[in-house]
Amino acid sequence: MNGFLRIVASERLKLSKSYIWILLLISPLLSLVIGVFLSLESFGAANRLEEYALLASTMSSFHAMLFLPILTGILSAFVCRYxxxxxxxxxxxxxxxxxxxxxxxKFSVIAILLALTQLLFLVAVIAAAASHGITDGLPWRLLLTSIGSGWLACLPLAALQLFVSISWSSFAAPLVINVMLTIPNMLIVNSDKIGPYYPWAQPMLAMLSFSDQDFGAFALPLETLLITVTGSFTLFLVIGLLYFKRKEI
Amino acid sequence: MNEWIIETKGLSKRYKGRYAVSNLNLKIAKGDIYGFLGPNGAGKTTTIRMLLGLIKPSNGSVHIFGKALNKERLSILRRVGSLVEYPSYYGHLSATDNLEAIRRIIEAPKARIAEVLSIVGLSKEARRPVKGFSLGMKQRLGIASALLGNPELLLLDEPTNGLDPSGILEIRELIKQMPKQHGITVLISSHLLSEVELTAGTVGIIRQGELVFQDTIANLHQQAQGSMSLVVSDPEQAHITLRQHGIEAVHRGNTLLLEQTSDHTVARIVRTLVERKHDIYRVEEKRKTLEELFLQIVGEGTQL
Structure with missing residues (x-):
């Protein structure tokens, strides 16, 4: 445990002198822009709560469908890059x-950075809601659960990408593959057959399972999702660890 | 009594059926500087990687400080500083931060960073990002990293690679000081004998993965001992004369070759021959340089 903390301290130094924090800002900022300019009136929401739900789910879609899985891949590659x-x-x-x-x-550093980006996204949602005049009556519990489970759902992907990034000395190759596998998310999240098992789709499924839309895989109960997330996380982490233990340096 | 700092038994590494290192029995004593010599690709780096646990041996064992490496790797590594193959660095960090990244892991005192930077002569460049460093400066930084944890054993793989002549001299002096001042044992690998000839107490020569020589540098000098050649007017008669005086010589053309080259013997031979009215045209010493001997040891078996 002591060794682990010492390495994290060393990683912090390596990252603090890099530009990684800019990457953490991108998705929350873009989501904020989308949120602020979203015209809630045109959807004819019945009340403020519904307006909020619309706002949150639109922002989450952009954030979780593309940026979050891609960021997970970038962070994994980044901690291996030096x-x-x-x-x-x-x-x-x-x-x-x-x-x-x-x-x-290494894995914890990725997880911490992802948590930071989720917190920034939380700030973006609150700010966007405020810009529409929704300041009180935010469903905090729902919002925090969505942010938290979105983060959890990134962890299997992070474990998988860390394994790929460690075994592949190239920086770009794991990233390209990650982006290629993220793009089909738009289709896959709507499939209740593949969606629940597709690591790249997990963050979005997790973040949106709290909205009231129910189509395709979104209809899955949270428990199913958590089982898939926990199972695939364990699998990828163990594979990565076994590989790294045997790797010839 | 087990006083070997490093001892390997039957250490082997096989890659796809070919032995990169085979049946290596290294013995390195405390406070010694061990020159690990061999041409490129002979298995030096592979051996050092096995000594550090970076790769697992196919066969054999490694004991460092009398402990088995495969059982007590972490407690051994705590006392070892190393530089393998080429220096490792984080290009976006300054020299100080590079050392700090390591210091945080090994928990050395903070003041040690400035100390090792001044030891390798990088104090002035400490604040610059390492990506702008020359190869020689990166090499110095690598040596500084190896020294950071006050190790008892230093494993340096071709430490003077990329250094200019004055840098080579500096590092050589630095390495020489290690055992004297701090009681550190050093293993230094090189493909040049001249590199370690002046610093090492013991040399091990590896050829195609096999250790072909392991002894003190003094004994290597012994082997490199030359011969005397005498050119005389009547070699046949002279040969017989010398044999009567109990001196063995080899007769070849009009030359006599003698193994003994001590001043006393040579004087006696010359006096004897002159007394017997032989004309002596030349007395020459043929000295094999260490480099020639090294090349001969390394070259054996490589010719097709």
Missing amino acids: EHAGGGWKQLLTLPVSRVSLYLA
Whole structure:
């Protein structure tokens, strides 16, 4: 545990001198712009709560369908990038740290950065709602659950992408594949057959399962989603760990 | 009594049926500087990677500080500093931050960063991003990283790669100081004998994955000992004369070759021959340089 925390401290230094934080801002900012300019009146919402639901689900769709899975891939590639470029794996593993703690530290850094972006998105939703005059009566519990489960649903994808990024010394290749597999999300989220098992679609399914739309995979109960998320997360993390433990550096 | 800092037994690494390193039995004593020599591709780096646990041996064992590497890797690595193949660095960070990234993991005192930077002569460049460094400067930074944790054992893989002659000299002096000042044991690999000849106490020579020589540098000098050649007027008669005086020589053309080259023996031979009215045209010493011996050791078996 001690080793793990020491590596995280070291990772923080490496990231703090990079421009990664700009990436964290992109999606919340774009969502904010979409939210502010969304014309709620044209949808003929019955009351403020419905207006809010419309606003939140529109912003979440943009954020979770494309940006969140792509960001997950970028972050995974990013935490491996310096190590691949400068021979860092070799150096890190000649220090007194176990491979498991190094792997888990890398994963935690991705998870923390994703959590930060989710918090920024939360701020964006509140700000967009305020711009439409919705300041009180926000369904906080619903909002926080959506943000939180969206974050959880990114973790299996993060584990998968971390595995790919570690095994592939190229920075771009895992990213391209990630983007290619993210784009079909628009179709896949509507399928109740593939949707629940497609890692790239999980964040959106998780974030939107709290809205009142029910079509395709959205109709799935949260429990099913959580089981898939937990199961695939465990699977990808274990595969990645086993691979990294055996990897020849 | 087990005083070897590094001891490997039958250490082997096989890649697709071909042995990159085979049956290596290294023995490195405390406080020694061990020169690990071999041509490119002989298995030096593969061996060092196995010593650090970066790759797993196919066969054999590694003991460092008397502990088995496969069981107590972390407690061993805590006492080892290393530089493998080429220096590792984070280009977007300054030299200081590069060391800080390592320091946070090994928990060395903060003041140690400035210390190691001044040891390798990088104090002035400490604030610059490392991506702008020359290869020689990156190499120095790599050595600084290896020294950061005050190691008891240093494994340096071709540490003078990319350094200019004055840099090579500096690093050589630095390495020489290690055992004397801090009791550090050093393993330094190189493909050039001249690189370690002046620093190492013991050399191991590896050829095609096999250790073909392992002894003190003094014994290597012994092997490199030359011979005396005498050109005389009547070699046949001289040969017989010398044999009567109990001196073995080889007769070849009008030359006599002698193994003994001590001043005393040479003087005695010359005196004897002159007394017997031989004309001596030339007395030459043929010295094999260490480099020639090294090339001969390394070259054996590689010719088709």
